[in-house]
Amino acid sequence: MTDFFYLIPLALALGAVGLTAFLWSLKSGQYEDLDGAAARILFSEDDRPIVRTQQPNSSPEDEHARSSSTN
Numbered sequence: 001m002t003d004f005f006y007l008i009p010l011a012l013a014l015g016a017v018g019l020t021a022f023l024w025s026l027k028s029g030q031y032e033d034l035d036g037a038a039a040r041i042l043f044s045e046d047d048r049p050i051v052r053t054q055q056p057n058s059s060p061e062d063e064h065a066r067s068s069s070t071n
Contacts, residue, residue: 025031
């Protein structure tokens, strides 16, 4: 029973800290533009297509032999 005298104020204090953090995040604008953040993570201005180049001294037969030997 005496444990409740410690646990109840501790739970109330943790709840108050969580509520304060949530209200601070609302006030600072963390939830203003949710769709914009989702689009920014998918598309970047630095994106370039991947270009595969062939080795200078390799022929298609060499590529086929190399790929079949690794399997």
